[in-house]
Amino acid sequence: MQPDPPTAADRAGAPPPPPAVHLYAPWWRVVAAVLFAVSRANLPAMLLAVLLPRSRPITPVPFFRTVVLFSVLPGLGAWLVARAMRATVTTRDGQLVVSRLGLRLEIPATAVARIAVWRLPLPGPGFSLVTSSGRRLRYGLQAPDPVPLLLALADRGGVAAAGAAVDHPTMIYTHAKAAGGRWRWSHLAAKFPLFALAPTAVLFNAHQHIAYGGLLGEYYLYGLGAYLGTFALYWATVTTYCVLYASVWRGLAEGVALLAAHVAPSRAARVRRAAEIACRVLYYGGVPVLLALRFAPW
Numbered sequence: 001m002q003p004d005p006p007t008a009a010d011r012a013g014a015p016p017p018p019p020a021v022h023l024y025a026p027w028w029r030v031v032a033a034v035l036f037a038v039s040r041a042n043l044p045a046m047l048l049a050v051l052l053p054r055s056r057p058i059t060p061v062p063f064f065r066t067v068v069l070f071s072v073l074p075g076l077g078a079w080l081v082a083r084a085m086r087a088t089v090t091t092r093d094g095q096l097v098v099s100r101l102g103l104r105l106e107i108p109a110t111a112v113a114r115i116a117v118w119r120l121p122l123p124g125p126g127f128s129l130v131t132s133s134g135r136r137l138r139y140g141l142q143a144p145d146p147v148p149l150l151l152a153l154a155d156r157g158g159v160a161a162a163g164a165a166v167d168h169p170t171m172i173y174t175h176a177k178a179a180g181g182r183w184r185w186s187h188l189a190a191k192f193p194l195f196a197l198a199p200t201a202v203l204f205n206a207h208q209h210i211a212y213g214g215l216l217g218e219y220y221l222y223g224l225g226a227y228l229g230t231f232a233l234y235w236a237t238v239t240t241y242c243v244l245y246a247s248v249w250r251g252l253a254e255g256v257a258l259l260a261a262h263v264a265p266s267r268a269a270r271v272r273r274a275a276e277i278a279c280r281v282l283y284y285g286g287v288p289v290l291l292a293l294r295f296a297p298w
Contacts, residue, residue, distance in 0.1 A: 021143045022143070023085055023100050026140075028085060029140060029142075032122075033123045044251055094108060109159050111131050113131060124142045125171065126146060129141075145178035147171055169265060176269045191283075192243055207230070253276065256275050
């Protein structure tokens with residue numbers, strides 16, 4: 001006989017799967033944090049460099065090279081380090097077990113006296129364990145949202161200090177951010193390259209009329225390959241500028257949300273929602289306004 005499939009009650013009573021985290025040694029955390037910070041800070045810095053007065057314009061090749069060298073490659077490096085540090089956390093017989101490839105830590109739950117939350121959430125939000133002797137364990141745990149992990153450690157792991165760490169401002173900030181859901185590649189594709197098609201079409205049309213006398217002027221002179229190549233260059237450039245522009249508002253929004261978690265923790269979720277709405281309005285409304293200003297008759 002085939003066993004009956006599990007009922008909803010059975011699934012509700014089943015233990016949750018081990019949460020996926022990243023287990024960082026101090027050195028690897030520093031490496032990942034620097035890579036992540038450089039990849040993000042380069043975006044608004046590039047936009048500032050473009051807007052400031054300069055002796056000569058930035059051509060596409062140096063522009064894309066800077067994006068790749070100081071944003072794409074560091075971001076990829078931080079992602080690879082995080083992948084290598086992936087671990088699982090389980091509780092068994094009063095032991096907190098953290099394991100990843102080549103490493104396994106078993107810590108008595110009663111030996112954990114305090115949870116030291118990372119004040120600077122880089123390369124992501126996380127915490128370290130402090131024993132009753134006052135010694136901080138060498139490895140730290142990082143997760144996109146550590147709050148469910150901390151609650152699980154408090155409820156099922158017997159780590160009494162985990163519950164108090166949930167009220168730390170960094171955890172409040174992180175949990176409010178995670179409540180909005182995670183971005184998927186489809187969201188990013190719609191926000192940047194797909195949205196950038198509209199301003200690209202306007203700028204490309206203006207370029208064709210100025211340089212070649214009409215929308216299809218380059219096509220008639222040099223053929224379809226050159227025509228599509230110019231359009232692709234404009235599309236890639238506008239998409240990158242959209243990323244740079246969005247990074248400015250994203251940085252400000254995250255700063256406001258983090259400040260709210262410290263100053264008014266009970267309002268952190270509302271501030272986060274307001275910051276997200278402001279980011280959308282300023283991005284989707286700001287790009288057309290900036291484009292219109294480019295063609296303003298003054």
